[in-house]
Amino acid sequence: MFERFATEARRTVTLAGGEAQRLGHRHLGTEHLLLGLLAQPQDPAARLLGRFGLDLDAGRLAVARALGGPDPERDGAALATIGIDLAAVREAVESTFGPGALDAPPAGGRSRWSGPRFTDRAKRVMALSLRAAADGRVRRIETGHLLLGLIREGGGTAVRLLRERGVDLADLEREAEAMSADGRAEAS
Template identity: 50%
Template sequence: MFERFSRDARAAVVGAQAFGRELRARRITTGHLLYAVAAGEDDAAAALRAAGATPIRLRDAIERGAADPLDPEALRAIGVDLAAVRDAAEAEFGPGALDAPDASGPYRLRGPVFADDAKKALELSLRQTLKARQKRIEAGHVLLGLIQDERFASVRLLTEAGVDVAALRADVTTRLRAAA
């Protein structure tokens, strides 16, 4: 499928992988893909910026969400003191025992893999391309795939940033038609 991707769309996929590795993520999510599209220099990135979703705002939101995969608030609600658990684990197994594994370790030769929702978003980008009767998958098609399913983290990130997802979809569709 990647042979159909334009330079900008490929850059978004590669950028998402790099961002995921930088955050030491286990999986590349729709959030990583959204950030990478926003960091581009094409019409899709311009549409995101026009909607108020800048790369800096998206990166901050993703980093906040990735700061601790063990949600201290959720654990506290069920009576678990995360600080006490960390202290006990580190006393028994050493510092950083609960930290995410190093993505560069011997069993992570290829880095993080794409999460199911990210794979689905990329598949949806292909469907968007075919629906528009275009031959190449552009970054705009990737963005349309990322905002097609309201369960995706990418949609949640945009909504939390105050973006009108329906208006963004219309803007991206218009930009893709104009460029075709």
């Protein structure tokens, strides 16, 4: 299926895998696909999400709070209660060992593919993305189709986070459809 993905859509999936690893998650779920979209701020899907008040930093924090993972704000507050300044520790470690030295290592135990395994819901997003592209009579799956797949899957963590942020999913879906149709017109 990935041979039908446009470059930006492939990059979204790659970035989603990186986000999952950064959070220490052994799965790649809808929430990571959402972060993969947000990680490309110049992409039309990310700009659309931005118009709905979403950005990568807020997305990462929401995912970490929902599923666990690095939460610098929480970690720093917890350490401060026992007299440890996390920012000072990070600065000292990174000055000696380099940037990101305290970041979580990728989870081990991988098969041939080095990234986290797709959840059933993430697989469904992929299938729905393919269907959205087919319904639009285009051969390539673009990031807008991935966004439509996320919305239409309807039950994953990504949708839950969007709802918690007050996003009207019907409005977002209409705008994503229009964006995908505009992209189709530009490609003609």
